[in-house]
Amino acid sequence: MNEEFTIGQVAEKTGLPIHTIRYYEKEGILPFIKRNESGRRIFEYEDIQWINLLNCLRDTGMPIAQLKDYADLTLQGDPTGEKRLEILKKQKEKIEEQVNILKSHIELLNLKMEWYPRLKKENIQFDHAVKAWLKDGKLPPEQ
Amino acid sequence: MNEEFTIGQVAEKTGLPIHTIRYYEKEGILPFIKRNESGRRIFEYEDIQWINLLNCLRDTGMPIAQLKDYADLTLQGDPTGEKRLEILKKQKEKIEEQVNILKSHIELLNLKMEWYPRLKKENIQFDHAVKAWLKDGKLPPEQ
DNA sequence: ACTTGATCTAAAGTGAACTTTAGGTTGTAG
DNA sequence: CTACAACCTAAAGTTCACTTTAGATCAAGT
Numbered sequence A, B: 001m002n003e004e005f006t007i008g009q010v011a012e013k014t015g016l017p018i019h020t021i022r023y024y025e026k027e028g029i030l031p032f033i034k035r036n037e038s039g040r041r042i043f044e045y046e047d048i049q050w051i052n053l054l055n056c057l058r059d060t061g062m063p064i065a066q067l068k069d070y071a072d073l074t075l076q077g078d079p080t081g082e083k084r085l086e087i088l089k090k091q092k093e094k095i096e097e098q099v100n101i102l103k104s105h106i107e108l109l110n111l112k113m114e115w116y117p118r119l120k121k122e123n124i125q126f127d128h129a130v131k132a133w134l135k136d137g138k139l140p141p142e143q
Numbered sequence C: 001a002c003t004t005g006a007t008c009t010a011a012a013g014t015g016a017a018c019t020t021t022a023g024g025t026t027g028t029a030g
Numbered sequence D: 001c002t003a004c005a006a007c008c009t010a011a012a013g014t015t016c017a018c019t020t021t022a023g024a025t026c027a028a029g030t
Helices: A007-014 A018-026 A045-059 A064-075 A078-122 A128-133 B007-014 B018-026 B045-059 B064-075 B078-122 B128-133
Strands: A041-044 B041-044
Touching (some): A007 A045, A018 A045, A045 A064, A064 A078, B007 B018, B018 B045, B045 B064
């Protein structure tokens, strides 16, 4: 219980390089980390969870400056919960939208591949005209 | 039909700065753009769709070099459809996972906020111990 | 005590992705 | 015919997010 970790262990668990963890602390987005008597960083399990959240937000394009805002809110404690919730929800919606864009491109590619043999046989291009035929997403019957 | 656009119009429609569009072309990730007699770029509707896909992939962390690979596959035409599909699916799965991570953090925050008044009243910290009680995600009955 | 590996700080360096600058061409409106 | 906005290239500059370097301290094993 209340396990403690060194920076090296945290690097391994989170996939972040040691130097990046120190850099993040300097930027103020790891505001909870304690030190021992000789100045070495001590991480707890919650710090690892926090770093995982940072990783997630970074990987989806949130800049450090915004992470800093989020960290500052978190430092202000529970009363800022609603604001933080808002930020996370917005980010979630943003990346859900990206998922939808990707889905539609995936569908288009699938459609193209389904059409490809037919198009080749009939020597036509998969272009806007063809896409227009495809409103229902099905191949018309072969002539 | 078969509408054509200038770089300025495309910039407006896609949200990318004009200079970035030119930069993207130089990097080889806009391989379909034609020119008029005097060397100006001519964009079609499909080019705008392509840029939207690029934007989506970039916004979710795909580097230019990988976009270049994807563009090269696309240039090779329909036979590389499966490969491209694989790339898009992988990216989609990657960002769906990020959505899940965010969801779990959002839930935790919601939980904290639900608990906050109780914790304050009983003067306890929302910490590991508390989280341990919460396996079922519900508040225990008030004592 | 001595070596070795992990940690520390401060500061300089790097790579990717733009962004700006400089100087030139084009095309439409007055 | 001239102004002026929109376009062009090539090249230098900037920003962000690390990453590396240099030099010091600490902790465990022999």
